[in-house]
Amino acid sequence: MSKPSDQLPPPPPSHMEVDAAGEEKPTVRFSINVLELMREAQMQHGLRHGDYTRYRRYCSARLRRLYKSLKFLHGRGKYTRRNITESTVTDVRFLHIVFYMAERAWSRAMEKKTAGPNAQQRIYMLGRFRKAVKWAILFSHLCSLKGDSRTSLEAEAYSSYMKGTLLFEQEKNIEEAMTNFKNTRTVYEELGKYGSIENQLLCRQRIEEVEPMIGFCSRKLGGSALQAHELLDLEKEGPAYDLFKAKIEAVLSETRSQQAASMTEFSWLGRRFPITNAKTRVSILKAQQLERDLNGAATESIPADKKLAIFDKIFSAYHDARSCIRNDLASAGNAENIRDELNGLDKAVSAVLGFRTIERNQLLVSIAKSKFTKNRDEKNEKITKPEELVRLYDLLIQVSLLYVMSCYICVSFADVKLL
Template sequence: MAERAWSHAMEKKTAGTNAKQRIYMLGRFRKAVKWASLFSQLCSVKGDSRTSLEAEAYASYMKGALFFEQDKNIDAAMINFKNTRAIYEELGKYGSIENQLLCRQRIDEVEPMIDFCSHKLGGSYLQAHELLDTANDLLKAKMEAVLSETRSQQAASMTEFKWLGRTFPITNAKTRVSILKAQQLERDLSAAATESVAADKKLAIFDKIFSAYHDARSCIRNDLASAGNAEDIKDDLNGLDKAVSAVLGLRTIERNQLLVSIGKSKFTKHRDEKNERTTKPEELVRLYDLLIQVCLFSVTSSF
């Protein structure tokens, strides 16, 4: 029903509309939103977490299109379009190649709408951005539930961890999920390196990576404590713990390199803003000291 109403609305829009046809077109858009919203509500009750999230993205896109066509509440259109994009960006990180391509296609469809909303909002864009942050908070729990579910499914096939040519078995499901989460965040970080992503967002990704690897090490330590006298199991767990610790040290070095880069840019760049803080020489020295300490620790801890 939603698709039928949407199709009728798009036909009227494509054909060009007079006042009467525009009223009819908006009515079709409203009906599409109504049925899409009901579909989303039904999926939230009867469907799994991924299906529910996909239905929510579908309903958000419909709502955004209605607000956009009404040309009265572009802020709301922006929020709904960005919610749609955020959902498909997360869903596109997992699953088959076909699923990733489909999510990428959905993102490509909504991107021009977001750009146009940004252009129309002009000075009021900041307000829309603040509203979006609030809306995203409501989506985070749902998206994390889907990602956790997907990680758990992928973890079932993850049996080992490789580091420096050595392979370490992973038998604990919680350890697998934590390592998978860290590896996905590492891919996000690599993608951020090729895009114009703000440094503070990169630092936030590093923090999440550290948290995931620390969770993995905590699980490994618990397994070690309960391993008793099983020397083979303890050897595997100790090796896995050292490997995860080594990766953690490498990511710490990369994070400190980013901090040094940020500090150097603030130190060397002349700024006109009176209230903007610049890096003092001693702060830059401290950052280099921290970087050297982490490098030395990683070398002495390697095996």
């Protein structure tokens, strides 16, 4: 006769246990500050100096470290592709992998672009931009599924910027490119209203990068165009400017050529010198536009280092003009009237160049004097030595004397010509 079992049947589940079993575990949402991650990586690894090669190598090294830490390897010896899908993303580092894949492709494209690609390299460059867009779209998709709301929004802005960049470079669908850039601007305008001061500053910088590209697209579409002086005022630094630097230069050259068509003479000290060469006109017009920017109403707000950079561009433009004039002199032959006009123009341009050199040296003296009077307790600040200040004053006196002599020669030449 069998004994009854000593084990009691399990108690029926309570209502609380049934409810708990029916509930699903909440989905883990990852958080990435996309803009901060991108800025920090770019500025610390090459793009502060426009070195896209260094940044691309950093992205490759970063990807290798991420693959190894996640044990997400692609086989030993033979490469075996492993895709990143929604089910794969169990760690925030998987999102970092997709992000750095997009950045690596983008930096490779920018590396080719800044090197001045030929037709074949341009095809390769556009292929890299397409790959960057593909990874950016995947990054946005995964962030919408696995990231929090802010991460998803930033990833969408990042994807829009990449798509706009590709369309902008292809010059096929400028309207859609402008729409993508506007979407990026809208997102960062909203995100810039909240968070820390650093976050607001990053958003503001991103908006300032996108604004010129929107304006350029608008100009291409025939809408509200950016004027020449607005193009000159753009911040000519960073990846955004590198993207459309060649296009900006083309627009400025076109604008100057149109304005130069009506420029027939160069005025200096009440005397007029005819200009017949179109290249000479464009170079002089470029220098005059830069002079207006330097002496405009907002000149007090321009930092000293940027003023020095503008002076360098003025000198370059006037030197280009003198080079064109001397080429014309070499081909003028025995035509005395033409040679006299070209000689007068050359001396006038040389005199203006001397005057701008005096202004630049005065700026150097003022910079040196400001550093000379500073407290020597300030760290990381180079203090001007007395002998350096004396040397700058000597140089200023020499340049001033040369300018007076060139003015005298130019005026005498013009007076003799009138006689």
